[in-house]
Amino acid sequence: MELDHLAVAGESLEAALAHVEEALGVPLQPGGQHQMFGTHNYLLGLADGLYLEAIAIDPNVQPQRSPRWFDLDNFSGASRISNWICRCNEMSDVLALLPGGVGTPVALTRDDLRWDMAVPADGILPFDNMFPALIEWHSAHPAPRLTQQGCALERLVVAHPEAAALRDALSLKDTRVEFETGAAGFEASFSTPHGRRVLR
Numbered sequence: 001m002e003l004d005h006l007a008v009a010g011e012s013l014e015a016a017l018a019h020v021e022e023a024l025g026v027p028l029q030p031g032g033q034h035q036m037f038g039t040h041n042y043l044l045g046l047a048d049g050l051y052l053e054a055i056a057i058d059p060n061v062q063p064q065r066s067p068r069w070f071d072l073d074n075f076s077g078a079s080r081i082s083n084w085i086c087r088c089n090e091m092s093d094v095l096a097l098l099p100g101g102v103g104t105p106v107a108l109t110r111d112d113l114r115w116d117m118a119v120p121a122d123g124i125l126p127f128d129n130m131f132p133a134l135i136e137w138h139s140a141h142p143a144p145r146l147t148q149q150g151c152a153l154e155r156l157v158v159a160h161p162e163a164a165a166l167r168d169a170l171s172l173k174d175t176r177v178e179f180e181t182g183a184a185g186f187e188a189s190f191s192t193p194h195g196r197r198v199l200r
Contacts, residue, residue, distance in 0.1 A: 001094065003174050004087035004135055005051045005143075006156070006188060007070055008199070010079035016054035017042050019079035025194040026149035028054060032110050038063030039072060045146030046153055046190075054079075065106070067123030070133070074123075080200055081186035083125070084156065086132040086172065091116055094134065099169055101126045102134060114139040128184045130160045132170070154196070155189040 010016025017028055024044070031041035031053060040058040045051050057072055067073050070083045088094045091105050095118060102125065103118035118134040125131040156177045160166050163179040188199045 001086045001088045001132075001134075001171050003050060003153075003156070003172070003177065004085045005053060006081055006153075006186075007083040007085065007133075008052065008054045008079060009070060009072060009075050009082035010054065010056045011076060013040055013042065013054065013056040013058070016056050016079045020044065020052065020054050020199065023199040024149075024151060024190060024192050024197050026151060026192060028052075029147055033058055033061055034108065034110060035061060036064050036106065036108055037068040037072075039068065043142070043146055044151065045143055045148045046151050047148070048152065049141065049143045050153055051143045051146055055082075065119075069106075069117060069119050069123060071123045071125070071129055081188060083129065084132045084158070084186065085135050086170075087135050087137060089136060091118060091134055091136040097171075098134075099126050099131070102131060105136070112139060113137075113142055126169075127160050127162060127166045130158055130166060130184050130186075132172075150193040152191045153188060154191055157187040159186070160184045 028042040028044045031043045033040045038061040041053045041055040103120040105116040116136045159180045159182040163181045167179040
């Protein structure tokens with residue numbers, strides 16, 4: 001299991017996009033629609049094969065499956081980092097080793113991209129949505145094709161009242177990811193062309 005990307009949700013895609021661009025000072029590029037869950041996104045390529053997405057419910061698309069992923073049906077308030085996503089191989093085997101509620105694989109496509117995402121039955125991931133969503137790519141990874149804007153993730157803080165239990169439930173070895181005991185939430189630090197920037 002390794003870090004794949006971060007998701008910043010908003011009540012609208014415009015709000016999520018503005019939140020990221022204001023925080024980091026760089027433009028994102030159009031992503032596309034996710035017909036299965038009725039969402040759409042913008043993308044930012046990051047160094048080291050990572051990327052970031054601004055995502056929201058697409059009011060013009062009727063979802064084929066409900067509840068939506070990332071608990072977006074219940075999202076409200078200011079745009080913020082809502083989820084982190086880790087990639088794995090042999091997802092079914094990995095899920096068998098993780099706490100219940102991480103989800104079951106859902107096959108997804110967008111243009112020439114193909115992947116499976118583990119989606120909980122109620123859309124809500126364990127540890128109050130602070131557990132990473134799991135993804136398994138079956139096509140080329142999208143990060144290399146994204147325009148680089150000179151941004152790199154330096155640190156991702158995952159906070160939760162049971163941070164130690166969350167950390168111990170994961171087989172993640174990434175020195176950029178830190179777990180802190182506190183109210184549930186994320187804080188990500190990036191190096192950018194404008195210096196160090198923080199996104200919450």
